[in-house]
Amino acid sequence: MVMTMPLGALQRVMMDTDVDTTLMLAADMAGVTKDVATRIVEAGLPMMANVADEDPWVFKAMYAQSVKPLPEPVYSTKLAKTPKARQALANEFRAVYGAMTETLNRDAASQANATEHQASQVLAATMPAVVKALGKENTRKNEMGFGRQLRNLSV
Numbered sequence: 324m325v326m327t328m329p330l331g332a333l334q335r336v337m338m339d340t341d342v343d344t345t346l347m348l349a350a351d352m353a354g355v356t357k358d359v360a361t362r363i364v365e366a367g368l369p370m371m372a373n374v375a376d377e378d379p380w381v382f383k384a385m386y387a388q389s390v391k392p393l394p395e396p397v398y399s400t401k402l403a404k405t406p407k408a409r410q411a412l413a414n415e416f417r418a419v420y421g422a423m424t425e426t427l428n429r430d431a432a433s434q435a436n437a438t439e440h441q442a443s444q445v446l447a448a449t450m451p452a453v454v455k456a457l458g459k460e461n462t463r464k465n466e467m468g469f470g471r472q473l474r475n476l477s478v
Contacts, residue, residue: 332460332475333365339456340451341393349448352409353441363445367431368453371446372476374423384419386469388451389458411446416447 336342342364343373351361417424425439432442457476461468 332457332472335460336368336453336456336476337361337365339452341452342456345372345449345452349445352448353444355437355441355445359435359437359441360445360449362435363431363437363442364449364453366434367427367442367446368457369476370427370430371420371450372473374420374427375473376470378423381419381421381423382466382470382473385454385473386458386466387459388419388454389469391451391455391456393451400451409448412447413443416443416450419450 327363346357346360346455350357353360353406371385375385420427424443428439428443428446429438432439435442437445457472458469460472463471
């Protein structure tokens with residue numbers, strides 16, 4: 324008899340269709356393969372969860388993002404192709420993670436064998452989709468349940 328392990332929180336987030344679409348767009352935007360973009364997010368998301376666990380403001384911002392609707396893919400495609408839009412994504416990411424932004428980008432880049440610039444673009448572009456996917460796993464649909472989901476990602 325073959326026993327399978329249940330999928331972990333990170334695996335379930337990465338299998339979300341919106342995350343998959345966003346990963347393709349982010350990879351194109353950053354000039355990396357989808358595999359590299361995936362590795363960046365797989366490295367960065369648990370670190371983002373750790374930051375949220377330590378900083379109530381980051382936690383609140385991530386929870387708010389988790390209940391917000393995602394932009395349409397067409398809008399995302401246009402968004403990813405303009406320099407102003409890419410800067411807006413980076414600014415939003417920095418607004419949430421503050422002083423930890425460079426550390427997140429550097430560490431995710433190192434783990435994914437990418438540059439810091441590539442990691443920063445991928446993490447900023449994918450954050451809304453991955454946080455939204457994490458929110459879908461929040462069966463209680465409240466902050467406590469979202470916190471539990473984040474702790475399931477923490478490394």
